[in-house]
Amino acid sequence: MAKVLELMPEVMGEEQLYVAHLLKNMDDDSAYQFANIYRARRKDPQTILLLTLVGFLGIAGVQRFIVDQIGLGILYVLTGGLCLIGTIVDLINYKKIAFEYNRKQADQIAQLIKSNL
Numbered sequence: 001m002a003k004v005l006e007l008m009p010e011v012m013g014e015e016q017l018y019v020a021h022l023l024k025n026m027d028d029d030s031a032y033q034f035a036n037i038y039r040a041r042r043k044d045p046q047t048i049l050l051l052t053l054v055g056f057l058g059i060a061g062v063q064r065f066i067v068d069q070i071g072l073g074i075l076y077v078l079t080g081g082l083c084l085i086g087t088i089v090d091l092i093n094y095k096k097i098a099f100e101y102n103r104k105q106a107d108q109i110a111q112l113i114k115s116n117l
Contacts, residue, residue: 007035010044015099022110030113037112041105043067045098052094055087063090067101 004011004020011019019038023031043066051063061076081087090097 003031007031008039011042015102018103019106022106026113034109034113037109038106041109042102043098045095048098049091049094052087052090055081055090056084060084060087063094063097067097 003023004016007023008019023034026034048063048066051066054060054062055076059077060079060081061073064070064073064076076082076086079086081090
């Protein structure tokens, strides 16, 4: 856990525990490399929240494009955020959306680093 706090102080809660689990078996160089790549790919939950709020101004679905859910993004754009119901649900679940995306990115980066060793 100390590695995570030292390398990525912006990571909080469930995401912090997940990243700590991934870093547990990495040496310092690998952990530093992981942190640099993860920081570049990570999406902040506040960004997802702000992009979801943009959906109320007429451009629904931007948050789904940002987290690589292109199909849902197109659906939200064409249906006005599923008549704003989907946008409201995303507004409630913005932390979960960000965590799921960040977890997938962390897994990909961990596999990338393990394959380079």
